[in-house]
Amino acid sequence: MTNFTYDSSRPRRTFILKRPGGFILEYRLLRVLVLKDFATRYQRSIVGIWWALINPTLSAVVLFFVFHSTYSGKFSSGISFGPYILSGTLVLSFLATGIVTTTQNLVSSATIFTRLPARPEIFALSSAIVLTLNIFMGIIPLAVWNFIQGGTLSPFIFFVPVEALLGCIFITGLALICFVAVVRIGDVINVINIAATLATYLTPVFYPMNAISARAQLFLNLNPLTHFVNIFRKLTLNYGEARWYDWLYCSGSSVLVFIIGLYILNRTWKQTVTLL
Amino acid sequence: MKTLPAIKLEDVCFDYHRVGNRKQSLKNLMSLRNESFYLKKRVISDVNLQIQSGENVGLIGKNGSGKSTLLRIMAGLYPPFEGRVQVNGRISPLMDLGAGFHPELSAKDNVRLNSHLLGNINPEIPEILEWANLSGESNNPIRTFSSGMIARLAFSIATSINPEILLVDEVLSVGDEDFRKKSLKRMRDLMASDCTVVLVSHDLKLLETECSRIVWLEKGEIVMQGEPKKVLSGYLGD
Numbered sequence: 001m002t003n004f005t006y007d008s009s010r011p012r013r014t015f016i017l018k019r020p021g022g023f024i025l026e027y028r029l030l031r032v033l034v035l036k037d038f039a040t041r042y043q044r045s046i047v048g049i050w051w052a053l054i055n056p057t058l059s060a061v062v063l064f065f066v067f068h069s070t071y072s073g074k075f076s077s078g079i080s081f082g083p084y085i086l087s088g089t090l091v092l093s094f095l096a097t098g099i100v101t102t103t104q105n106l107v108s109s110a111t112i113f114t115r116l117p118a119r120p121e122i123f124a125l126s127s128a129i130v131l132t133l134n135i136f137m138g139i140i141p142l143a144v145w146n147f148i149q150g151g152t153l154s155p156f157i158f159f160v161p162v163e164a165l166l167g168c169i170f171i172t173g174l175a176l177i178c179f180v181a182v183v184r185i186g187d188v189i190n191v192i193n194i195a196a197t198l199a200t201y202l203t204p205v206f207y208p209m210n211a212i213s214a215r216a217q218l219f220l221n222l223n224p225l226t227h228f229v230n231i232f233r234k235l236t237l238n239y240g241e242a243r244w245y246d247w248l249y250c251s252g253s254s255v256l257v258f259i260i261g262l263y264i265l266n267r268t269w270k271q272t273v274t275l276l
Numbered sequence: 277m278k279t280l281p282a283i284k285l286e287d288v289c290f291d292y293h294r295v296g297n298r299k300q301s302l303k304n305l306m307s308l309r310n311e312s313f314y315l316k317k318r319v320i321s322d323v324n325l326q327i328q329s330g331e332n333v334g335l336i337g338k339n340g341s342g343k344s345t346l347l348r349i350m351a352g353l354y355p356p357f358e359g360r361v362q363v364n365g366r367i368s369p370l371m372d373l374g375a376g377f378h379p380e381l382s383a384k385d386n387v388r389l390n391s392h393l394l395g396n397i398n399p400e401i402p403e404i405l406e407w408a409n410l411s412g413e414s415n416n417p418i419r420t421f422s423s424g425m426i427a428r429l430a431f432s433i434a435t436s437i438n439p440e441i442l443l444v445d446e447v448l449s450v451g452d453e454d455f456r457k458k459s460l461k462r463m464r465d466l467m468a469s470d471c472t473v474v475l476v477s478h479d480l481k482l483l484e485t486e487c488s489r490i491v492w493l494e495k496g497e498i499v500m501q502g503e504p505k506k507v508l509s510g511y512l513g514d
Contacts (some may be wrong), residue, residue, distance in 0.1 A: 005363055005364055005365060005366070005367075006352045006361070006362065006363040006367075007360070007361070007362050007363075008352070008355050008356050008359075008360055008361040008362070009360050012355070024397070025392075025395060025397055028392060028397040029392045029393065029397075032388055032389055032392045033389070033392075035385075036378060036381060036385065036389050039380070039381060039385070040378055040380045040381065111372070111375060112375055112376050112393070113353075114348065114353055114354075114371075115348075115353065115369065115371040115372045115375035115376070116353075116369065116371075116375055116376045116390075116393045116394065117351065117352060117353065117367070117369070117393070117394070117395065118376070118393050185301060185302055186301065187301045187302050188302065191302070269355065270355045270357065271293055273353070273354055273355070274291070274292050274293045274354070275293055275294075
């Protein structure tokens with residue numbers, strides 16, 4: 001043998017691709033963690049996965065009830081207000097709630113990282129992957145509501161997994177950044193919760209874009225969640241125009257946030273691990 | 277070709293970062309003036325240690341002397357702040373029996389999860405459960421297990437991966453006499469093979485009989501190392 005299997009002078013890497021079989025090991029571990037997260041989160045509750053849909057569906061119903069008379073007239077393309085809101089709350093509950101949930105999962109797994117050779121990146125990714133089930137299952141009530149309102153599902157619906165994958169990357173990156181912050185200052189988790197709530201209002205979930213000023217529209221377009229919602233509505237309800245710009249903005253911001261998250265984790269790991 | 281040592285530590289230093297007397301909050305962070313939010317405490321200082329492949333080494337020292345931290349540094353869990361750590365071989369760290377277990381998952385699923393965390397993607401689940409005397413409990417969630425049952429399961433998983441380096445932190449004191457005997461036998465089998473074992477324990481008799489070398493740590497520094505009898509008499513006379 002000529003090389004050490006572990007050398008602390010080497011920089012910390014996210015994927016141990018250099019080790020023989022490293023990628024397979026990471027993939028198999030990810031699969032086991034996803035199954036574990038799924039089992040512990042949903043299998044043992046009476047209504048299982050449907051718990052995850054109660055919050056976005058009820059939010060959509062209440063928002064529909066309150067804002068129906070205000071915004072319904074703003075839609076000219078035949079879209080119904082109910083499915084419009086539900087599609088928005090589904091994406092928001094996946095992304096905004098996903099970031100908070102994944103951060104909390106990482107914090108609660110902290111003791112594992114100091115006792116076993118486990119990597120927070122894999123834990124974050126598995127948590128995000130399990131949350132995509134909310135999106136996929138959410139299509140069922142969305143389709144039902146849309147059908148009741150006389151609509152049909154979009155032929156582009158088969159591209160939803162692509163968007164879900166981008167969402168996973170986005171959640172993982174942001175959750176890693178939040179994790180590093182929460183480990184240092186505990187009450188940052190409250191700031192993250194507030195930010196998640198604010199993001200809900202800064203995304204066209206229950207109001208159409210044409211109901212707000214041009215200046216506000218410009219501001220909302222800077223929010224990646226707006227583009228995630230736009231794409232989801234196009235893919236499920238065939239509503240609006242998910243232009244190449246939306247896809248580019250979603251992909252770009254997801255990859256960027258992911259890279260920044262990994263970079264921050266790797267750079268700060270030496271200190272972070274002593275604070276766990 | 278010259279064989280590489282199993283573990284090589286060169287001038288290794290490690291600091292713990294702890295929030296000072298203040299609460300770890302945003303308010304306190306903002307109220308800081310010229311003082312640091314975190315207090316650094318050096319727990320390992322300039323440790324130089326080389327452990328050859330197949331060697332069985334014991335780590336002794338008082339509580340807080342840095343034994344467990346040094347073991348975690350060897351396992352690659354704590355990167356050193358200064359110096360260099362090099363390890364050659366598949367490590368199995370046995371730091372805290374039950375770390376990585378999920379109370380809601382069954383014994384079988386926990387074996388699968390924990391083995392993957394240790395890098396074993398094809399665990400022999402029936403054999404692992406059988407060694408731990410838990411074959412009949414494979415589908416029960418481990419929240420229903422006693423601490424002794426969890427200890428048996430964790431030890432069985434950690435030693436099932438045929439580690440080249442086994443790092444054991446005071447875990448043999450957990451569990452009943454049967455577990456102690458059984459786990460000691462398995463550890464002896466590993467020691468008799470090419471496995472390198474680093475054992476942290478307050479059981480000095482165990483260390484004297486099982487280890488070929490003992491390292492005595494005090495305040496994060498190596499005070500003495502060498503032949504067990506000599507080091508232990510120095511330690512007990514201290």
